[in-house]
Amino acid sequence: MTRKFTTQILHADRSASIEHFAVHKPVHTTIAYGYPDADHLARVFKGEESGFVYSRQSNPTTAALETKITTMEDGLATACFSTGMAAIGSTFLALLKAGDHIVSSAYLFGNTNSLMGTIDTLGCQVSLVDATDVTQIEAALQEKTRLVFVETIANPRTQIADLAKIGELCREWGVLYVVDNTLTSPYLFQPKAVGASLVINSLTKYICGHGNALGGAVTDTGLYDWSRYPNIYDTYKKFEACYWGITQIRKKGLRDFGSTLTAESAHKIAIGAETLALRMDRACDNATALANFFSSHPAISKVYYPGLPAHPQHALSKTLFKRHGAIISIELTKGHDCFAFLNQLKLVILSSHLGDNRTLAIPVAHTIYWEMGATRRAEMGIDDSLIRLSIGIEDQQDLLDDFSQALTSAGSE
Ligand SMILES: *Cc1c(COP(=O)(O)O)cnc(C)c1O
Secondary structure (H helix, E strand, C coil): CCCCHHHHHHHCHHHCCCHHHCCCCCCCCCCECCCCCHHHHHHHHCCCCCCCCECCCCCHHHHHHHHHHHHHCCCCEEEEECCHHHHHHHHHHHHCCCCCEEEEECCCCHHHHHHHHHHHHCCCEEEEECCCCHHHHHHHCCCCEEEEEEECECCCCCCECCHHHHHHHHHHHCCEEEEECCCCHHHHCCHHHHCCCEEEEECCCCCCCCCCCCCEEEEECCCCCHHHCCCCCHHHCCCCHHHHHHHHHHHHHHHHCCCCCCHHHHHHHHHHHHCHHHHHHHHHHHHHHHHHHHHCCCCEEEEECCCCCCCCCHHHHHHHCCCCCCEEEEEECCCCCHHHHHHHCCCCEECCCCCCCCCEEEEHHHCCCCCCHHHHHHHCCCCCCCEEEECCCCCHHHHHHHHHHHHHHHHCC
8 A cells, every 4th residue: 555645754764774773764974885895896886786885976865865755756766966956957967968959937946047047158048938838838849959947836926837738748749848846845746747757856945844954856757768868878878768867867966066965964854854744734824824814915916826816827726736835925015115014024034045944035126036137027027026925834823913013014114
């Protein structure tokens, strides 16, 4: 019988042979592994036997976390990285060559948007289109398109990509489909269900959840046929074809570029992952209550939250995701200064992070989206007064009280 989400994560370590019957995978801080005989060492190097050779590439504590993420995403295999950006960057650098083309969303996470610019200067052409509209993705596809990269819920305006239709399109075209699942997390959504080939998670966000470790992961869902991908190096073709992609991402991203997750961070993330479902349910409950409160508040002119019936992709969100997530963006009515409002918050923290247990707020145009300039911000629908809120797991009434008093005080100034 297949066990459910949280049960599987809680007991994942014990399903493998574990040192001294510990209930958690221990933290292995070793860098090197000493083999008693040369044959054994050589077999591990050649990939003929499983084992560890050097912790830049693999480590038992990280491997245990990789197994958990694979379980959470119902995937085939996972490679973990030092950060979410390292996971995305390693995937691109491992799989793309100059002359390739990729299609992505115009509403990307700021740092991923910046990375797209870097990829472009390295000789890969990037088309950024409105991913809520599958016809725009379709129109952008070319003969040399290698992959389509989309996020589930866009940050900060919460647009939802037409994930299932994009999946069908990628399957028809034989194009790799990469989905960044960070804002939903595998508890709310498994991109495999819409045909994703690779799933990216920034482990720093909901999966860790406690704001105390950085990490990223790439999971191969097993759906893509790597024998048709043109950029696999011959040396990785000796394994079964289903492992070619994740092997190349691991070898390039970890061995060559060295964007390795530390064992200490892997341990903290694994502990966080145990309560992902509990935290996510609570954060989504809080987000729903706050979105409703904001919708009827006179000081707020706009509320962006997929759980509200007025959200343009509300129906899509209901079909795709278990809950509507815990990111809300708001704009204040004229006469209300967004900095004055933020300065009145007593409980909510002014911070650029998201997916934390604590509720966080940030004026995005003045901070995380400042570098890209006013023109690009206008294209992305980011108003100067837009505030992004990452809702945490505090007691609901305390959050309602804090936002309520801040809105009242900011309005009376
Ligand atoms: C934060 C984030 C990332 C990057 O993750 P880091 O761990 O901070 O490097 C990537 N994608 C999305 C959608 C994010 O929110």
